[in-house]
Amino acid sequence: MSINKYIREKSIYFVVTLIVVIVLSVTSSFAFVNNDTNRILDNGLKVKYKDTKKSSMLIEKKVTITNNESVMKPFNVYVSSLDDDSTISLDKVYYSIDDGVESLLKSNNNSSIYRGILDKNESIELKIKFWVSYDLLDNSDQGKNLSINLNVQ
16 A cells, blocks of 8 residues: 555544534534423413523523414413522513513422413414522522423413
C-alpha cells in the first residue's frame, strides 16, 4: 500500500466521522432547544405546550388548545409540581394568565387554574406565567427550584 493511498483512506475516514459528529450534535441540540410538546386528548382537543421562559424562580409557558371537532368542547387547565425535596411548594407560587390578575396557587397538586369551552374549529392560546413569591420563602427553600407541570383535560 502506498503512502498516498493510506493518507487518502484516512482522510476519507476522518471526513465521514466529522460529518457524523456534526449531524449528531446538531440534531441533539435541536431536541433540547425545541421544547414543544403536542398532545391529542381523549376528548379530541389538540394541546401544544411550549416553555417560553424558564429559570429557577420563574416559568412562562404558552399553551395552545385547538378544537378540531364539530361540537363544543369544555376543558380545564390543571397545574401540578414534582413532589420532592428539590422543588418549591406550590403554595409559595403566584401565577397569571395572559398578564391578567395575579393569584396564589393552591398547595395541592392538580389544581384547576383555567376553565373554558371551545366552539367547533376554535383555538385559544394562553400565556401562563409562574413565579416564586420571595416574601413566602424561608430557610428550608434554599437550593430549591420551581417545577411546574400543566395538564389540560
